[in-house]
Amino acid sequence: MPNLNWFTRKDLTLAPTPNCWDIIALVIVLTLLIMLGWAAQQMLSPFQLSQPKTVITLDPHILPEYALRSTLRMLIALCFSLLFTFTIGTWAAKSRKAEKLIIPIIDLLQSIPVLGFLSLTVTGFITLFPGKLLGPECAAIFAIFTSQAWNMMLGFYQSLKTLPQSLSEAVQIMQLNAWQRFWRFEVPFALPSLIWNTMLSLSAGWFFVVASEAISISNQDIRLPGIGAYIALAIEQANQQAIILAILTMLAVICLYDQCLMRPLTYWSNQFNTEASSTKRPWIVLMFSRTHLLKSIAKIYAHFKDYTQKQAPPLKPGFKLNTQTQAYCYWLYYGLGLMLLGYWIKSLLQIDWTPFKILQLHEFYETFILGLITTARIIVCTTLAALIWIPIGVWIGLRARWATRLQPIIQFLAAFPANLLFPVVVALIVQHQLSVNIWTSPLIILGTQWYILFNVIAGTQTLKKSMHDVSTLFQLPQWIRWRRLILPGIFPHLMTGIISAVGGAWNASIIAEYVEWGPHQLIATGLGSYIALQYRSGHFVQLTLGITMMCLFVLIINRVVWAPLYHWAQKRCQ
Template identity: 35%
Template structure:
């Protein structure tokens, strides 16, 4: 092992709370793990042998024997989209946080991407894939892309937030140890963002389940692109009115969510405790029976020591020999280089060409429609702000309670995941039955649908922020005899501030997207709409009015980008300068 690699490991031991426990465990633990692996292999084999023939075609079987296979397909798509989201987030978020090019160009582009209503453009993406790829592969890729768009943005913003709010002394320590980019990423960037990434990963999976029905069923004109999965199973059961199949499908979905919580997320949260910035241990740390079981296994410990550790050392040496050595300076935002300026110039020329074509199309739009768009933007903006305000009112106190109390988290976290994963569009018709007859009923229903689809982004970010507050600061507040309000004002809210901003950015983008399905609905055989930019986009899509569709979509994107730039970006800068954990 090189001296620099050894320094990296020593630094990680000094900065972050160590999580290693006694490795010795009874032989029963090893036997249980081996039995679990054998059972997993057996389950995969059973699924492979019992796969129904209908899986390979567009027909979706509602038989119970198809459900395990469909669930496995859906989990595989979710996992592929999640891996793609993590790779994109770390690459894109790091560039955006460490260079003026990222701040000037990449963040606005990210604002545009997360505010574009992807459901409006997905048919174009799908048809583009089918033009160059085999149809089955094209449909699978389109499905993964849709799930990716529901997972990537909050992870990217969370990674960016961790990069810009990292304490300066940690950056100085990595500079003093002369870490190259790989060692800094592995020993500082990734551990510091660990807790936030875990909670946002949970939210990303919940958001992916939310979009699963749309991701597995595509209809473009008369072409029906369906994929086998639990989302398409539920959609088919709903279209046939098969209540029994709907209940079975929802039961399997809940079972998968609970299994992932117990087997993946709870162990990761317990393991992530070692990455908290704290001088003392928490009085109540997150627990996981799976994590305790794995830590007590001699078999896994031997695999870690004899396989994983040597493999990581080899990777460190391999990358170190190919990465330029660090010069020891504390990294700040890199200035704009000539390459960055050239890229921005080329992108600007491309944008001008696209804008010219768009203006030609917009020239066919009557001038009176622009007034309707302006009024619709204002109405939808007010609904989005109302949904965010309501979300903050209940998610901040509940998120702090869950993030500060592991016992409460172990009980409520699976329930929150299930609630966040239930498609709000499935509940919306029920709420509409009670609200449509009231004055302004669709206005209330639209705000409700925005709230149901976006409040979870806020909640999971608040939970992540509350769980990262150092225990020594909490103890100091208690010793000083601070009142509950004073503790919130001087400790809790300042610590949560960056996480609240991250949650608000992603929740706001989701609320704007939700306006398309909440402001224009088909109910009881008739179309019901209210004033809003979402209704304008939905009506233009239904009528094939492409100039109005382009004008409405671009107006929404410009509004979201301007608000993010003028409000959220300044609050991010405030969090970076004033509310970082020093």
Template identity: 45%
Template sequence: MLRRTFPSPEALRRFPFGLADIALIFGTLVLLGLIARVGAGTLVSFVPPDVVPDVSLNPVHLPYYAARSTLRMFIALFCSTLFTLIYSYVAAKSRRAEQVLIPLLDILQSVPVLGFLSITVTGFIALFPGSLLGLEAASIFAIFTSQVWNMTFSFYQSLRMVPSELDEAARLYRLSAWQRFTKLEVPSAMIGLIWNAMMSFGGGWFFVAASEAISVLNQKYTLPGLGSYVAAAVTAQDLPALGWAFLTIAVVILLVDQLFWRPLIAWADKFRLEQSSAAEAPNSWVFDLLKAARLPRLMRRAFTPVGETINRLLSSLTPQRPRVAINQSRQVASDRLYNFALLIVIGGLLVAGLHFILTTVGLGEVFKTFVLGLLTLGRVLVLLVLATLIWTPIGVAIGFNPRLSRLLQPVVQFLASFPANFIFPFATLFFIRAHVSIDWGSIFLMSLGAQWYILFNSIAGAMSIPTDLREMATDVGLRGWRLWRKLIIPGIFTAWVTGGITASGGAWNASIVAEVVAWGQTTLTATGLGAYIAKATEVGDWPRITLGIGMMSLYVVALNRVFWRRLYQLAETKYHL
């Protein structure tokens, strides 16, 4: 009689693959299949002035629409991360480049997403003739512009704030520029970069509707996606369809949090710059699954020789530069010459802009946009003050308490990622029935998209405060306001400034969609610069589009240079670990 035998536990452990590996392989195949299925929809034929078939309000199509929007979001996030690493590094390492790139970053941040769409849609369509890829690229680029500036500001500031003792250790060990970047600078910035990427990803949802239902230069283009679905539901005044869209985006946000962001946060905990470990590290079932699987370790071993070869090559190409004494007089003369050349370029641009204004809209229109900008500026400042008072203490509490972080992180991630303009139709309906002026209501609508930058940066700043400093503050009896003044405010100040500057830029951007809202055939319009740009973009009035965007850029750059840059300098000189 044959007896059936089963492998022993020891034999199972010796088996090259386990249940974790099977789950990993299955999940990867499912993900690749979804990407292939969704990506095929971007390759259909499209020749303007043809239009893409209308978005159906049948809820059965929502999973496909959600997948299309999510794929655009992740492609934009990848591009944003790549841009952040390169742009921030060049700006932080070269004084000459910094003098150009950081003011340019202020200007780019100030240009509204609709402004980029007005310029890029036609170009991308021409770049991919006969294919829907042109519209897809324009949509992804619009989402990219809503994500990238926050991440770039965060990483740039992290590169400037590397702890001095670690900087000296890197020089002592003669690390090459590549080794320093991969072993010191990126790891020290990782926690802040991930939380800001999470915030940027959530902020990108805010402009999904604008990037998928594009109305520019009297031509309307629509791409299948959640944003265009919501736009169609608003036009049709279809409340059930809006409800299905809300449910779908909630499911997408929760899935992305569980499958992507939570594993990243758990992995990034090892980059804490402290001598004592955190009281309770963040966890993730996906991260635990990846650690339990054997396949990632086998792949890492297989690719280790290739990685080491690339590291040696890049290290040899980027040797450590010795410190050299700076000739102060020569440096001053060089700076003056550089600034003079820069002023000539800026002066030439101003003259060209002034000539354009005088020959198209006139000085009266310039004064009008300046006054409208003051009204929008007032809304932005009110938003920043209220967001700081409300969300900074909450962010610190979440960052200091791992249990609270585990409980509330999905909540704040959901709130930040939920597209605020999906709520606009309901808010508009409330404003109409409650007779609330949109001039005040737009502050609330702008805050739905901008306040989270302060919350997420406060969380990241609190998490970056070393545990040993917090324990020492407890031992010496710091409580209440003294604890905030001696530890918390200095510890989170740099992160708060990053959150403030990006929240400010986000609020200006949000003003374009928050100062003009509609429900069916009823439109509420606030008096402000955002409404001015939105109207000009809708009718394709290029002179007023240019003037409005230029005036908004002027306000944002002036606010950044006069206020936020001084706070950055204070952070670098006074509040630096």
């Protein structure tokens, strides 16, 4: 029988005595669990598509409940996004064959707007969970997932592809297996970029929460209780007081998950960076460190983990499958791929294509021209955003204290939905008789700039401090530092940010080119307004045409422009 000598005699004789910090921590944890459990239970409420839509009220007293239910959807989508990032991102970074398949698929999925995912999936989710609100809830969570996962996966994939040679040599010297290499070296190296991209993905989820909680299907509106549905109703009724209350509620929620989630994660990730400056411990980390009972439970878990690792047989480094097993895996891989392809072809054959025959040639030409107009608008907005936020992001990334201070402010600004600026935009354009095609474009920048800023900050924080010290010692001019050190160091992260920014800009164009505030409607010329109009009108055929044209534009731009630049950044700027 093994000797379970996990503790010293002193540890066994001195029982932990709970203190006031234990009570406070337990109250906070239990309160959060009860609130999230209650919100999860509401997802199982009865629901019928034929019945009247869920009643949404602008009563300020209901806002905490709406905030809780929206936050739960965001957290569930974030969990699935992290799982997707660790599995698919790692697979794409480690396998050349998988990379050739996964990256184009991600480009395709990234090009599909959130409204497209909602239109294509909401019916399936409602059918999957008949008679339950869980169907529309899953559709909303999936829509939020699509606004989070691609950016996180591409950022993590880029970090693994640019792993320094010194870390790879250290892994070989220590003879670690693939599992140990992943959790001890690769994940810690990718943590700064992953955390910043997680913050950005949470903010992107808030940006599209209005579309995900106010769903239109079969000429019926489905309103899920949440901040997004609250904002949608406030816009319909042109209620400025409700908009202000929604902004304050979002600010409170963002501050809460910044304090309880993002700051502890940022503080924890600094232990893997030897060049990171010491940061002040967040209050929640300080609170848990002062507990007695919870620290004892953590010690028991740590001792048990160490014991099981010592008793477990060591994994052999460099483990590889034999040739026959590899052949079976490849056959299984391609077999599953053929099954999915056959199912997809069968689904296409079962679709009633009769409604699509009403499309005329001039409609294809019209959507193509609208796509060119929106492309030009996105290029201008993304270029302006890059010129503004690259120097600001580098300045923030080089100063750890300022990065910590500005983190919640940047998160709030990134999470700020463009819909909340509709009253300001409408008032300015109507009063001053401005051009709708020009002055609605700043709403697109609102959806692009944060991808660039977050990735530039993350890239700057990965630069070695010794290189900055050498450049300071030799008193190199500022333009040489930027040309030889900063720009090559952040360029892979910058390309990831720009690719994600362009994808976000296409989604934001649907919101920016169709501005609605009460009885006022301002429609700019572009593919985004075309999709928004067809979605609200329930014209599925024209909506499919607009989404398909948008996907083609994004794919062509990614393949012709961004993919070559991204590969060049991986080879020349590593």
